[in-house]
Amino acid sequence: MSDILLETRGLAVRFPGRHGEIARAVDGVDLVVRRGEVLALVGESGCGKTTLARTIMGLERPAEGEVVYEGEPIRYDAGFLRPYRGKVQMVFQDPLGALNPRQTVYEAVAEGLRIQKLPGDEAMRVADALARAGLRPPGRFLRLYPYELSGGQRQRVVIAGAMVLNPTLLVADEPVSSLDASVRGEILKLMLELVRDAGVTILVVTHDLGLAWNIADRIAVMYLGRIVEEGPAEELLSHPRHPYTRALLSVVPEVEEMEQQILQGEAPDPTRIPSGCRFHPRCPLVASGEAARLGIEERCRYDDLALHDVAPEHRAACHAL
């Protein structure tokens, strides 16, 4: 069995913009998800990370490239997608929005089983999934409605709804961003337990580098539709190489002893991706004249580039490296 569970090859996803222009939300992504790992896909809002996650789920169709699951490109017919969405489960952010307010916990968790028409004892599977998600004893929760649960309990119900299908891959989009600080660690602990005990693989989409330090084996940093740096979590967070990753880390309050590099402006517009390195208009190396001193400024402005090795298992896309 290959250690690669899922990968994207040259993946591009485009949307029509408001004024007829094209938004290149995902713009050439090769991402590998290894069996049994926690991979954090990190970036700011608008960088394309949620679109990439949805495309991996088969919820968006790529304009170019493909999503390959266990060696086989995914197809977009119901015959393929239904079983696929049993094996690859998404945990959405905002657990209140993800749960139907008129469904009990039991119905919410059983829904996936019914859609997948899985055989076996439904009640037992639901109870087992709730227990695995930390809602114990499950009997206490079965008849409750979402409004009767706390934020942390709701997130556990959403996770139970995914786990009831015994997925191989969980795609979790900002799983703790709407939770209280004291509850957040419990949900992260649960995610690690699922990897260790249930053998699930997790792709976690987040803007939160502290979360990555807490649970990720590897990190991929996304900027304007592309992965600009990827590597083992510890190596990447201790030795960030791409200027964007460095800036991002420098403003995280949980990082000490790093001079702040506050990038001006907001994440740029995917309908107007700059030429050359897409980060160059905000890049501190270009702005400070460092790129010119290194004699690479022309390339920064005009030559697009791919990820290249900067250390073992660690790759980045920067002309200065």
Place this chain on the structure above:
Amino acid sequence: MSQPLLSVRDLHVTYRSEAGPVPAVRGVSFDLAPSETFGLAGESGCGKSTIAGALLKVLPPGTDVTGEVLLDGEDVLQMTPGRLRAVRWTEMSIVFQGALHALNPVQRVGNQIAEAIEVHRTAPDAGARVAELLEVVGLPARRASDYPHQLSGGQRQRILIALALACNPRILIADEPTTALDVMVQAQVLELLERLQRELALSMIFITHDLSTLSYVCRRTAVMYAGRIVEEGLADEVFARPKHPYTAALAAAFPLIGDHAHRMKPSGLGGDPPDPRDIPSGCPFHPRCPIALAECTSAEIELWPTGEGRNAACVRVLDEARR
């Protein structure tokens, strides 16, 4: 410490609801010195935003508020409606969380700021003052003619800060001003608030659930749980060496990147923050406390001193002092 600009004394706030009274704030006291930034930390339902509302008396009608909020010695809670309206803009103003809902969606942002200036007649030429304010918060003057939806989240937050500054207040209350923003935009807004605080000699009350942000922005801070302050002191000290187990749990929830004690070891607390309608007996934290003693279920808990300028509401602090 110099004479406090604002002094909150034994503040209690109880909301009315169909299900009965909801005690959201249960006896909170703190001082704010001139040009100081004071932090209020805590999770949802701990009462921190209710305090912001009480300071400016902008709580739902029928809410029961007792205690004192002394602004230069004058009690805000006893002010006449007219005096209060003036104080709300020219003495104390507030930057709310959720920048989209705090602005009128069908009015140009410049007009919203100008309106505040005209009502209080704090500047002869409102238009010029709007342009000046936009510059202060780092936006081009032409943004004045935009509607809120034409601005990004970070720009809207800047507009709200400009609005709060419109009538030159001395105290700015920032209620989760960066919560919904991306990290880079958060850093921009924090940098702006820090600069304004310095240049305008503002005093600031900074409310957030994010402890790491507070240790970066504030000199002193208080941590709230279930409507009370459970720990207070210098912000750096409180988070680096927490005395209260709740503070310790909060501090651990946002680990320092690079700290190997937390690598692959997320830590949190079991259970959830208590419902204000159903606050546990004794120390309200005891059901979730990893080091609770038998006496914690019934003990009277108050803030006890634990070192210079430090107080914590935990019986273990008392034990330590007795030893």
